[in-house]
Amino acid sequence: METIPFLTKEDVVELDNILEDYLHKSDADFTMVIDRGGTVIAQCGKAGNKDVAIVAALAAGSFAATKELARRIGENEFSALYHQGRGRHIFMSSIDEHTIIITLFGEETTVGLVRFYTVDIVPPISALLERFRSREAPSIPELSATGAMAPFGPGRD
Amino acid sequence: MSIINYGSKEIQFKIVYYGPALCGKTSNLMYIHSQVAPENKGDLVSLATAADRTLFFDFLPLNAIAIKGFRTKFQLYTVPGQVIYNTTRQLVLRSVDGIVFTADSQWEKMEENVESIRNLEENLLKQNTSLDGIPYVLQYNKRDLPNVAPVNYLEYVLNNRAVRVQSFESSTATGQNVFATLNAISRLLLYKFTKESDLADKRSKTTVLMSTVR
Numbered sequence: 001m002e003t004i005p006f007l008t009k010e011d012v013v014e015l016d017n018i019l020e021d022y023l024h025k026s027d028a029d030f031t032m033v034i035d036r037g038g039t040v041i042a043q044c045g046k047a048g049n050k051d052v053a054i055v056a057a058l059a060a061g062s063f064a065a066t067k068e069l070a071r072r073i074g075e076n077e078f079s080a081l082y083h084q085g086r087g088r089h090i091f092m093s094s095i096d097e098h099t100i101i102i103t104l105f106g107e108e109t110t111v112g113l114v115r116f117y118t119v120d121i122v123p124p125i126s127a128l129l130e131r132f133r134s135r136e137a138p139s140i141p142e143l144s145a146t147g148a149m150a151p152f153g154p155g156r157d
Numbered sequence: 158m159s160i161i162n163y164g165s166k167e168i169q170f171k172i173v174y175y176g177p178a179l180c181g182k183t184s185n186l187m188y189i190h191s192q193v194a195p196e197n198k199g200d201l202v203s204l205a206t207a208a209d210r211t212l213f214f215d216f217l218p219l220n221a222i223a224i225k226g227f228r229t230k231f232q233l234y235t236v237p238g239q240v241i242y243n244t245t246r247q248l249v250l251r252s253v254d255g256i257v258f259t260a261d262s263q264w265e266k267m268e269e270n271v272e273s274i275r276n277l278e279e280n281l282l283k284q285n286t287s288l289d290g291i292p293y294v295l296q297y298n299k300r301d302l303p304n305v306a307p308v309n310y311l312e313y314v315l316n317n318r319a320v321r322v323q324s325f326e327s328s329t330a331t332g333q334n335v336f337a338t339l340n341a342i343s344r345l346l347l348y349k350f351t352k353e354s355d356l357a358d359k360r361s362k363t364t365v366l367m368s369t370v371r
Contacts, residue, residue: 007161151344
């Protein structure tokens with residue numbers, strides 16, 4: 001099952017603990033776990049003035065395009081991608097067939113260190129996400145959208 | 158795919174605008190972006206060619222209603238309409254929650270509309286889903302032009318499945334029914350989400366209107 005339908009507060013804490021430890025060890029600035037459709041599952045670190053949703057959408061698109069490129073040359077996918085800037089860099093790695101981890105870092109660390117610790121945390125994150133996917137959704141009585149008539153207001157239609 | 162996060166108190170949905178080339182998918186997002194208040198929108202990102210034709214996708218993140226303390230976030234995408242970009246359309250469709258099929262109402266575009274909706278069905282099938290399994294609405298765009306087909310004809314050609322869906326006559330040039338379309342698909346998603354989560358206290362009356370629009 002691809003979807004993670006919900007994350008409890010405890011799930012978020014569990015994921016955050018892993019990501020915080022990863023950021024601390026790798027000296028990276030920001031990291032997030034996203035699904036391959038571009039939805040943010042977890043994030044940690046200083047996003048600054050970056051719009052995280054946009055970074056996630058573009059990273060998912062970039063990863064998907066590269067996967068297709070890999071397929072065209074006979075590979076299943078390139079499991080990791082690295083984009084090098086002048087001072088800011090981005091490292092993306094596959095967690096499993098549904099999710100990706102994105103890490104942003106600067107000159108305080110190196111791609112080697114980021115890659116090393118990414119390889120380290122992929123298995124525990126993958127195991128956690130698999131657990132989240134395979135459980136039943138709880139009843140959530142405090143939520144109801146049945147009265148939603150115009151989520152974005154009337155606009156100027 | 159929609160996800161509810163109890164830690165950050167957010168629900169996220171992905172909506173894709175699909176349709177033939179030059180039918181107005183990007184124009185929908187541009188109009189929405191121009192009307193939504195700054196605090197409820199991110200940048201409109203367009204991966205386009207030098208001639209402003211969508212190459213990969215357009216993306217617009219929006220914050221919408223708050224439901225009992227949960228923020229809802231909608232991520233709007235468009236696909237490239239040109240026939241040659243089918244692989245890209247498949248990538249953008251991944252994890253989609255809801256679809257707006259934008260048709261070009263002009264007579265000479267009927268064949269392209271039909272071809273595009275068939276292509277949508279094929280691409281959904283590759284993701285093991287179908288139009289029967291995913292919320293979608295139809296938008297008959299460019300109603301401001303003189304050479305448009307009557308709505309009955311568009312309904313006959315495009316809205317002919319066992320279960321007919323909501324459709325809207327729109328003009329992205331004037332903004333006519335752009336928000337009506339967006340509200341309709343968002344409402345379907347919220348309804349499906351609450352239903353699937355077994356949340357439905359159907360008598361609860363949650364006020365969800367908010368002032369996203371200037």
